[in-house]
Amino acid sequence: MHKINDNYIEPLHITERGNTMARVLFLSDQHHPYCHPEALDFAKRIYEKYDIDTVINGGDEVEHHALSFHMRRPDMPSAQEELKRAIEHLQPWYETFPEVTVMESNHTSRPFRVALNAGLPTEYLKEYKEFLKAPKGWNWAPDITIDEVLYMHGEGAKGGAGGAYATVTKYRQSVVHCHMHSFAGIQWSATKQDMLFCMNAGCIIDPDALAFAYAKNFPNRPTLGLGVVIDGIPYFEPMPLGTKIKRLKKTRKVLI
Ligand SMILES: [Fe+2]
Ligand SMILES: [Fe+2]
Numbered sequence: 001m002h003k004i005n006d007n008y009i010e011p012l013h014i015t016e017r018g019n020t021m022a023r024v025l026f027l028s029d030q031h032h033p034y035c036h037p038e039a040l041d042f043a044k045r046i047y048e049k050y051d052i053d054t055v056i057n058g059g060d061e062v063e064h065h066a067l068s069f070h071m072r073r074p075d076m077p078s079a080q081e082e083l084k085r086a087i088e089h090l091q092p093w094y095e096t097f098p099e100v101t102v103m104e105s106n107h108t109s110r111p112f113r114v115a116l117n118a119g120l121p122t123e124y125l126k127e128y129k130e131f132l133k134a135p136k137g138w139n140w141a142p143d144i145t146i147d148e149v150l151y152m153h154g155e156g157a158k159g160g161a162g163g164a165y166a167t168v169t170k171y172r173q174s175v176v177h178c179h180m181h182s183f184a185g186i187q188w189s190a191t192k193q194d195m196l197f198c199m200n201a202g203c204i205i206d207p208d209a210l211a212f213a214y215a216k217n218f219p220n221r222p223t224l225g226l227g228v229v230i231d232g233i234p235y236f237e238p239m240p241l242g243t244k245i246k247r248l249k250k251t252r253k254v255l256i
Pocket of ligand 1: 060
């Protein structure tokens, strides 16, 4: 079993199943209640495909649009209704993945930031677990290190197409994050001393939800998928979206 000390999980050497390291599923941004309706089935398939033993939720598990510091849409639900729906949408995730370490993140922390902005001391506030009605096995942390890989939400990561390379050099450690919805993928970086990676695991939001209408004309659309790290090696699993993922047709015959 993994031993958790503060935010550190001891590297596994030989488990009862013979694994040398953890088999991690990294759930990218969901923004409940605006998560993609097929995301949970997709996550279950990836969990089984890789025989996962450790689940990390990368954060932004709830949207909190009504508590935004930016423009709030008048046609969106109230803060109370949004929280109620988010908890309903989280319920099947709680049942499917009862043991999860959740990364603290900018959207989920909005109630705290609104309260602190209004001068309310933290003593008056509820924990994430309490206001999201999460099960005992869901625990929040700013970040977590497993087998020397740093998992975090990604507010300190670099965005854009070249962001993953900038992040791995910035942290001087292998990193897995989400938070940047528009890009996903893995960048490796090697020196004489080490070989490290950064994986941006994208998001699993519903891009058509009103909460994301602000980005509807952006050229780069949300990149849907999940991250997996098996024995210290990262894999990005793009979410199958029918014809949305286009593949090149074969344009020439193979000559024998
Ligand atoms: Fe997000
Ligand atoms: Fe975020």
